[in-house]
Amino acid sequence: MHTYEPVSTPRDGLRLHLNENTAGCSPAVQAAIHALSRQAVSSYPDYAAARAACAQRLGVNAERLLLTNGLDEGILGLTGTALKGATSSEVIILVPAFDMYAAAADGLGASVVQVPLAEDFAFPHDRLLAALTPRTRLVWLTNPNNPSGRIIPREAILAVADAAPQALVAVDEAYADFSGETLLGSDAFETRNNLVVGRTFSKAYGLAGLRVGALIGNAALLAAVGRIVPPYSINACAAAALPAALADTGYYDWYRAEVEQSRRLLYVTFDRLGVTYWPSQANFVLVRPAGDCAALVRALAARGIHVRDRSRDTHSVNCFRVTAGVVADTAAFITAFEEVLCGAA
C-alpha cells in the first residue's frame, strides 16, 4: 500500500525539511489578507482575479489554467480524471518520488508502477519507455526532481508524451521557479493534448499554509478535472493572497537569489567536508553522509535544525534532503552540520 506519510512538524527550530520558503510569504500577501472585508469572508469566493493574475504571470491562456487547493489537490484530481472509466489501470512514477503520486493512484485503485531513476538520479529514458503498456493511464514526471533536484531534458519529456498517447503525462513543476526550466509557453507543450503541467505557490512564493497550486493543460482535460475538484476548493484568503504574491516580483527575485547563494554555500561546505551530494536545480539539496544518516538527522534536530530523512527509502539510501532557503538559515544549518560531523568523528 502506498500512503502519504505525514512529516512530523517540529514546534520550534529551523524548518529545512519541507522545502518551504524559509523567509515567510511576501509582506504584500499579509497585507492582502488583513485587508479582506467581513463580506469577503462570508461570501463564496470568486476566482476571476486570481486566475487572470496567475495566467498572466505564468504566460499561459486562462482557458488552459485551473487553480487548485495546493498542487496536492491537482495531483488527486488529475489522477481521478486519468483513471475515470478504466479498469486495471497503471500509473507510472519514477522513484524516489514525491509521495502523493503513489498515494493518490493507490487510493483511487490503480496499480502503481515504480521505475527507478538511473545512476545518480538521471532520467531513466529507456526503462521508462519500456514500462509503458496499453493500461498506462498516467505518467508522473517531476522537473526538477524531488528529492534529487535534477532536471529532465525537455526532449525526453516530449518523447514520453509522444510514446504514450493512451496516457496523461503530468509534469510536476513544483520547483520550476528555481530551475527556470518550464514547458509553459512552448509550442511543444500547447500542441500535445496529453501533456499537463502542475505548479505550486507553496515553495518560491511562500504560500504553503494557504494551499494554492495550478494545473495547466488543454481546456477539455481541465474541465474534466474540474468535475472532481470541488468548485470552491480555494478559500477566500488564498484567492486574495495569490495576486498579491504574484505581483511582488521583487520579493520573488530576492528569494530566488538567496536560494541560489544558499545552494552554493552548501556545495562549498560539502566539498570541503568530502560529503556526497547532488547539484540541484531546486531549493533543496540531497546529501549522502558517510556515516549513519538517521543518527545525523536526529543530532541536527537536537540542535534545532530539521532536515528530511530520506534514508529509509530504498531509492535514496542513507540520504537526507536539506532546504536551501535564506542564506542566514543555511549558515545555521552549516554550523550545526559541522558540529555534528566533527563531534561524531
Ligand SMILES: *Cc1c(COP(=O)(O)O)cnc(C)c1O
Ligand atoms: C511540495 C510539492 C508539491 C505540493 O505542493 P502543494 O501546492 O503545497 O500541495 C507537489 N509536488 C512536489 C514535487 C512537491 O515537492
